[in-house]
Amino acid sequence: MRIQTVSLVLLLCALALFPTPARADGIIIPEPPICEPGPCPMPPLPMKQLVIRYHRVTVTIHDQIAVTRVDQVFYNPNDWEVEGTYVFPLPEGAVVNEFTLWVDERPVEGEILDAEQARQIYEETVRSLRDPALLEYADRGAVKASIYPIPPGGERRIELEYTQALTAENGLVRYVYPLNTEKFSAWPLESVSISVDIRSTGAPIRAVYSPSHEVSINRAGEGHVTVGYEENNVTPETDFVLYYSLGEQEAFHLLTYRDPADPTDPDGFFLLLLAPRPEAGSQSVAKDVLLVLDRSGSMEGEKFQQAQEALRYILRHLNPEDRFNIITFSTDLQTYAGRLRPASEAEEAIAWVDRQSAAGSTDINRALLEAAAIAEGERPTYLIFLTDGLPTTGETDSERILANFAESAPADLRLFAFGVGYDVDTFLLDSLAEEHHGSSAYVLPDERLDETLSAFYAKISTPVLTDLELDFGNLPVYDLYPSPLPDLFAGSQIIVVGRYRKGGT
Template identity: 75%
Template sequence: MKTKLALALLALLFWFLLPEAAKADGIIVPEPPICEPGPCPPVPFPMAQLEIRYHHVEVTIADQIALTRVDQVFYNPNDWTVEGTYIFPIPADAAITDFTLWVDGEPVQGEVLSAEEARRAYEQIVRDLQDPALLEYADRGAVRARLFPIPPGGERRIQLEYSQALTAENGLVRYVYPLNTEKFSAQMLEEVTISVDLRTNQPIRAVYSPSHAIAVSRAGDFHVTAGYEASNVRPDTDFALYYSIGESEALHLLTYRDPADPSDPDGFFLLMLAPHPRAESQPQPKDLFIVLDRSGSMEGEKFLQAQQALKYILAHLNPQDRFNIITFSTGISMYARNLRPAEEGNEAAAWVDRQSAVGNTDINRALLEAAAMTQPGHPAYLIFLTDGLPTEGVLQSEQIITNFDQAAPENLRLFAFGVGYDVDTYLLDSLAQAHHGGSEYILPGQPLDEAVSAFYAKISTPVLTDLQLDFGEIPVYDIYPNPLPDLFAGSQIVVTGRYRGSGTTDITLSGLVNGQTQTFTFPDQIFITAAQEANNPLYAAIPRIWATRKIGYLLNQIRLQSPQQELIDQIVRLSIRYGIVTPY
């Protein structure tokens, strides 16, 4: 008996100390291999990890009750059978109301451990294995179940389902899934997906994950889906999703100070802005200019897709919008001499179908024609599509930028789409940055019409333009994005920055609505001190989010200007401190 126990402990100890030791988001603690009949392998056992084929998580949230379904497949690459105990750490703030565990489709009896019971289980494993890693979860409860033996080359599918009540604080609801236990696996996971279906009885405002890059899709005011997907990765951070609900404009502030870094006492903040949920029913009228390259290089599939994109935009104008279309090659053609009402969309679509691609590329003249047509009073947007360099008229990029800067009114926003490899990225990026817009590049083979249509769907309904934020008595700096973009219906803006000092202040958001200044005040926003910081590991992601934004800004400055050593040094310092890969 003593020999068997010693053998078991040696096996478990070796398993934990191996760099290949694997645990999943549910942690598997194996027992000595089943090697009867026949001799056991020599001690210590060469226990390669159980490989994880995939890890899928489906979350359904209905009025702050979250149902989480976990689906994993484990593979045994060893020459012997492996069995053990499956432990799933429950999120620290979760109140589990029910759970079900299946193994290969069959229900398995398990037990829910309280935080105290789980702590004793973790501590026992630590004492046996001399590995303190599990103590990270000592303040959490757990689900525990016996794992059926997995034969050599065999698989086990484990499915776990549990529900929990989510709490709201100042209108902001947080959901957390314990994904960070995957960091114990030395092997990359083949596939990780998390999908969230969110439904509420109040309008959903901001939806954001500070931990992972998610795609968000809105099916209406009360229904949002979000998803994260990756392959060949080793997750090391819990998945966190924040969302807000309510009937008014939303502003949510998260702040963090790093207590472990006395050399940098300033704090970091992340601010989420979302418009009024009924904003879409009262859209601001906008003026839209579409400037399309129809030079010879656009001939073929590119031009056909551009025509499809233009027709999509024309079919989705708001009733009070005005528009015009300018196509350019060696010369320019305009649908009309001035802005036309949205009801002419069908006529304009027929005009677009009659255009063809031929000639050179006079970018300067086309942009100046659009600027000259822009009228003050409400938002104006210029969508610029081109696949090449200027070959007609003004050829120097710097001169084109200067000419447009002098001609364009302040209310004109420019969004550029570059198609193919021969685009003047310096020209497009400079124009977009100077005029509160953005630039996007479509590689050969990628669908241009889908990219343009998806972009227009986002900016079709402006709610607040020329945004300004006032943080009251709290000094703030290094705010990104800079300048702030316009706020559109169904969208949100995430702002990051640094702050000095601490305390409670009112944050004021101002902007233009139909040419008139409108102000929103959000009182009693708290900027914490280091002493107030509760070391929330989710908030600890805020500094890296800020650093990523700043590095992106600095890289853009280098791309638009000649490389300056001061900018490069800043990028290197930030990349080393926050572990962000850059070209430098």
């Protein structure tokens, strides 16, 4: 039988100054039970209605381009039919290559959502069902397919393949495949396996290890390593994480692709990896640092204490020539000072931070406009914005908040957004960072906020290159992402993607 699949030939769009965990484990969200005749039994939590027979993942990573193929079988152990929607949240920047849903040994075409549709579905689903498993899914891209009713004792098989670019931090590449949500399967998985084939043509592969699972590692050559994990009758509770290091020498990698079989699209795609050489030294740049902290009621407790500790770290690690200010916000605003202050006042500022407490609603728009008003625009300004929620008072429309800040912020402002927990406006935070030379990261409830934010600031405190621009000469290029380009930091890597109309050198 000829297998029909949904196939997209797209280019990767990924940027990660700080790597974040990818939410990429497929689930079926069941509809209420179909009972004929009734009455229906009381159903368990939505995620408890189905069993995952097996979960097989095959990954190939070639020069930091990862292709992940997922094969899952869902089984209905109930006495009633289960019908629902299969949702597979994709890692940021990943694109789907193939998607096949099997019903009675026949392939059925699925629907691929754009980012805005996916975000709306996630938010509506998470907030309506309030199921703890669904709160795992907070990213902006997804594959969705309606699942034909699964009869009692019946199965449905789903195959999916997606591609993403992995960035290197200090020569270390990180790949994550979440198995976490499989703990919500009604029974343990009969079989789970992950196979990873890593190849590098530009640099030898050094160390390979997994901090999360016991894996077998086989070195087939200096630039070729295979990694395997397999277990039976298990309920996974942690994500699969794999690290490998590269003996990187080059700071510039260009990958191009043009489909000769498509006469309707003669243009090509390119992916550019930029990284400073290992010996490239970073220099201290006189900068302004604006710390904007959410102190609404939902931050109360350990989250706010860790945020305070992170601010203490940043204040104590300012360079002597830096200036700073602090804004805390909820329903109202509190500002440390009326204007930027010298780094020598760090200890006084720490005492002010220690006196803050969490209460009230979340006025994100007002906090951002206050930060823009404080920024003087004389030198690079780093705005570190931290929140655990959605805008709930003042201006609450994300598009208006983005427009208001774009009108007010100076051109040289870099915004780095941190979302804490699951109930955050990822569209707003991601867009703020992308439009203002920065990046966004998300800290899960079981991760330490203070350690994450402190490590992030330690990296960005001394950039190697700022105000980056790319000169393509006479080569016509378009659809560049990201734009504008972020700063380049020691040990980090920037991925630039786009399209070109003619070949060139």
